[in-house]
Amino acid sequence: MTISKVAIPLFAMMLSCSSTKKETVSDNTYSDVVVIGAMKNVMWKGELGSSINLDTISNKKGLFGLGPESYLTGELLINDGKSYVSRVTSDSTMVVEQSFDVSAPFFVYAHVKDWNEIELPSTLKTIQDLEKFIDEQTAEKKRPFAFKLVGKIGKAVIHIQNLPAGTKVASPDDAHQGQVKYTLQNEEAEIVGFFSTKHKGIFTHHDSYLHMHLITKDERKIGHLDALEVENLKLYLPKK
Numbered sequence: 389m390t391i392s393k394v395a396i397p398l399f400a401m402m403l404s405c406s407s408t409k410k411e412t413v414s415d416n417t418y419s420d421v422v423v424i425g426a427m428k429n430v431m432w433k434g435e436l437g438s439s440i441n442l443d444t445i446s447n448k449k450g451l452f453g454l455g456p457e458s459y460l461t462g463e464l465l466i467n468d469g470k471s472y473v474s475r476v477t478s479d480s481t482m483v484v485e486q487s488f489d490v491s492a493p494f495f496v497y498a499h500v501k502d503w504n505e506i507e508l509p510s511t512l513k514t515i516q517d518l519e520k521f522i523d524e525q526t527a528e529k530k531r532p533f534a535f536k537l538v539g540k541i542g543k544a545v546i547h548i549q550n551l552p553a554g555t556k557v558a559s560p561d562d563a564h565q566g567q568v569k570y571t572l573q574n575e576e577a578e579i580v581g582f583f584s585t586k587h588k589g590i591f592t593h594h595d596s597y598l599h600m601h602l603i604t605k606d607e608r609k610i611g612h613l614d615a616l617e618v619e620n621l622k623l624y625l626p627k628k
Contacts, residue, residue, distance in 0.1 A: 420498070422497050426590045427591060428589035429494070430456070431560045432560075433558075434558055436460060437458055437493060438492065439493050440491060442464070442471055442491065442492070445488075447499065450500050451469045452536070452580050453466040453580075454582070454601040457475075458491045458493055459551060459553070460549040460566075462490075463547075463548050463601060463612055464490060464495070465601040466497060467580050470486060471486065471487060472486055472487075473490050474548050494591060498626075503536070503624040505622055506525065506622065506624070507622065507623075508622065508623055509521070513618050514616060514617070514618070515615065517618075518598070521623075522583055523583075526583070532582060532586070533583055533625070534582050535583060536579060536581065536623075537579040537581070537621045538578050538621065538622055541572065541574070541577050541602075541616060543572065543615075543617040544575070545569055545614045546570050546602050546613055547569045547611055548567070548612070551563065551565055552566050570609065572602075575604050577602050577604045578605070579613060582599050584597060601613060
């Protein structure tokens with residue numbers, strides 16, 4: 389809700405703030421995706437601080453979510469009620485911690501209790517193929533939505549944001565300073581994603597309907613998924 393810059397009674401302002409907070413961190417069971425903040429405000433306006441503290445999401449049963457850590461110091465993933473943060477330790481290593489005591493400048497999450505399992509066609513090999521397949525499979529369904537992939541990847545490239553402290557951000561190039569990419573091969577993994585055709589610049593990049601974070605089966609590697617070679621993955625879409 390946008391509030392114009394005019395005098396507003398104090399009680400009205402308090403009511404507005406209270407309503408917004410309740411909407412974004414309610415413990416109700418969600419059937420839709422909850423979006424906090426916007427990627428474009430981080431990339432172009434330098435709004436790096438916290439828009440949500442993950443520990444304020446009280447209902448963690450069947451919870452899935454993703455986004456960057458505040459000040460772009462890591463990557464966040466909630467996978468079925470477990471919250472993880474990954475941070476860079478070197479060009480080839482990372483540290484992964486399990487914690488809800490983290491925050492994000494933008495974040496997207498949903499509660500999903502039941503999934504439909506879908507076999508991926510053998511011709512599907514890349515993220516672009518995956519995006520097209522999911523779009524076709526869900527053309528008549530409500531959007532946006534969470535999804536996941538489970539199985540073995542042939543190869544994947546993930547990244548972790550690692551912005552140097554005090555960096556001023558006014559463009560994507562600024563925001564990507566310090567970012568480290570990691571290549572994974574022949575790993576058992578889960579990929580949590582969100583699909584939308586109407587949230588480019590909000591929680592997906594300007595050229596994609598997908599935002600995905602990958603976690604390896606041993607929970608030692610987590611990052612934003614940049615590239616994927618599918619080997620043996622199953623797709624899970626929420627039952628509605």
